[in-house]
Amino acid sequence: MDNGLTHHGILGMRWGVRRTQTQLGNLSRKDTKWVKKNTDKITEKARNKSSKDLMKYANELMKDPRAVNKSGKLSAATINSYNQKMASLMSEKVSDLKSPSGKVVRFVAKRGEVGVFMALADQGYNMNQLKNGIYDSGKVAYRNTVIDKVKN
Numbered sequence: 001m002d003n004g005l006t007h008h009g010i011l012g013m014r015w016g017v018r019r020t021q022t023q024l025g026n027l028s029r030k031d032t033k034w035v036k037k038n039t040d041k042i043t044e045k046a047r048n049k050s051s052k053d054l055m056k057y058a059n060e061l062m063k064d065p066r067a068v069n070k071s072g073k074l075s076a077a078t079i080n081s082y083n084q085k086m087a088s089l090m091s092e093k094v095s096d097l098k099s100p101s102g103k104v105v106r107f108v109a110k111r112g113e114v115g116v117f118m119a120l121a122d123q124g125y126n127m128n129q130l131k132n133g134i135y136d137s138g139k140v141a142y143r144n145t146v147i148d149k150v151k152n
Contacts, residue, residue, distance in 0.1 A: 028100070028101045030099075030100040030101060031099045031100060031101050031103065031120060034099050034100050035099070035118075035120070039118055042094060042097065042105060042118065043090075043107075043116075043118055045093070045094075046090040046091075046093045046094050046107065047090060049090075049093040050086070050089035050090050050092070050093055053089055054085065054086055054089060057082070057085050058082060061078055061081060061082060064078070066078075074114075076112070079112075079113070079114055080109065080111065080132070080133060082114065083109035083110055083111075083114065083115065083116060083133055084109045084131065084133070086107070086109070086115075086116050087106075087107040087108055087109040087116045090107040090116060091105075091106045091107045091127070094106075094107075098123075099120050102123065103120040103121060103122060103123070104120070104121055104122075104123050104125075105118065105119075105120060106118075106119050106120075106121050106125075106127050107119070108127070108130050108133065108134055109130075109131075109132075109133035109134070110133055110134070110135075110136070111132065111133035111134055111135045111141045112133075112135060112136075113136075117134060119147070129143075130147070134147060
């Protein structure tokens, strides 16, 4: 019987191997610089390209009697539906746009207010995980996770 303390590490762990910035999900310096320079221009261009379709969708939404609540404000369901449509339309318009590190530009619906956030995602990332939107704090709606949004 051995009374010594032994430690064999975590399965799959390699000693001295560190994760890269992309594995950690952090933006590289190139991406950060690129985002600061191009966020407003990208967002504006995507919004302009999708404005006609978005207006049609808004008109359809407003035909629903439940779109406006008793106090005269837009209902939360209407806002969230509009934001999801805006995020999907704007993401389509920039689907071929990539950051210097190869991440793709996507738009994610805001939760609780009208608008979208711009995000950089790894190619092939399932954006449907964020379909219910994210709050201003970065917390994903209906999940405990928090994501890093692109900050201007």
